[in-house]
Amino acid sequence: MTDPKERIPQFLLQPTWLMDADYNVVEKNAQAEKFEKDYVVLMEYAVQVARGTCCAFHTDKTACKNCPLENKWAASDGFPITFMGRDGVSYEFFGKLVKREHHWILEIRYIDKPFELEGKSMLTYLNEARESEQKRIARELHDGIAQSIYSLMLETRGLKWTPVEDHQQKLQAIDRHFADVLLEIKSLATELRPSILDDVGLIPAINQFVEQTMEMTGFVIHVIVDGERNALTGRGNVVIYRSIQEAISNALKYSGVNEASLTLDFGQEELRVTIADEGKGFIYDPYHLGFGLLNLRERAHSVGGKMEVDTGIEKGTRITMSVPYKEGLT
CATH class of the missing domain: 3.30.565.10 (Histidine kinase-like ATPase, C-terminal domain)
Incomplete structure (x- = not known):
């Protein structure tokens, strides 16, 4: 029997499961029962995603290492997760797993719930995070291009100390360097925005x-x-x-x-x-x-x-x- 003190709070309106210390379901509310009728709920999978041993958005943990969402999801005290609907379509949700004394409580929310105050869906949030990451990469690449231009400046100024007979060879090298930098800039611009x-x-x-x-x-x-x-x-x-x-x-x-x-x-x-x-x-x-x-x-x-x-x-x-x-x- 479930300890009365460990029952699911009645005020919870989202699908909620109460689990023991080994993550076995001991109780669920009416919303959870309805949820299981609409979606294929694999509790082991949900627990793995919640604990970070399995990712709902990457095929392996290597892809997670540099994920721009890592800190944002941690700050939101929850995790993204997908469940297959009975119609065969995959749907995205937002989950939360919390420890309460000797039990675990798993709560699943629809994607419009976690960010409803901001008016954002989870997928919009994901794309905005990716765009933010692209801007960060753009700044880093820009710094690299800036260093190349600075190097070109030094090469050009160094011409006055270069013997006249070596000027032609030096200018050809500078010209090739300029062409490389220009190609890098064009490639970057095309990658970030197809003009x-x-x-x-x-x-x-x-x-x-x-x-x-x-x-x-x-x-x-x-x-x-x-x-x-x-x-x-x-x-x-x-x-x-x-x-x-x-x-x-x-x-x-x-x-x-x-x-x-x-x-x-x-x-x-x-x-x-x-x-x-x-x-x-x-x-x-x-x-x-x-x-x-x-x-x-x-x-x-x-x-x-x-x-x-x-x-x-x-x-x-x-x-x-x-x-x-x-x-x-x-």
Whole structure:
């Protein structure tokens, strides 16, 4: 019998489980029972995520070492976690595991609960954290470029102490150094923000990326564009462009075939993008997504969209992303 003093507090409105010292469930509230009817709840998995021995967002602990979310989640006194719905779709939640005398209490909240005071969902929070990390990396790279420019300044000033007969050779070396720095700056700028989207628009940018990929790799990509070309928000364009880059790169690396199809279907309220190949496929586990698929899912959710994966061993892979023309509307 459960000690009356160790029962679940009646005021808790979230799905809550009471466990003994060995993490065996001894009691659950009505919300928890309903939750288990809607979702596949593996208590061992939830405890592992809560204790940090298993991560809901990375495939291994190595990927967690430099995670920009580490300190933020620790400060929030909780952890992100995913559960598979009875409809076969994976959903994100926010969990909290606390010790009370001789028992543990596990509480699961829906993603809009932890940050409702800030009006943020968990996935928006994740993407903002990633953007913050990108800014930090940009600053670090900028410092590296600044050092290169400073080195160039010293090389240029040193010309006055260089014998005249050596000037030509020295200037050629400085010119090569300048070219390297310029290439580094352009590469960094393109990585952080694809300016081509602003210059020519989404479809021409995608076509250019496809042409460059086929030219450089020999990987054949069939592009199909259907429907009236409605405009997305600037952020939506970036999400689609980056997601296509990620999905095509994954198909090129892992599919085992030499071609894929890219379909952009402009509907009345959203743009559906499908990247498909007839390759090896894989076992899709929504609980343990690789970084590539996790990236795609987070990007779609950040603008109110969604990602679907249809795959299996030797069945090829079909990734579909839906992004609304107006952010936040699904």
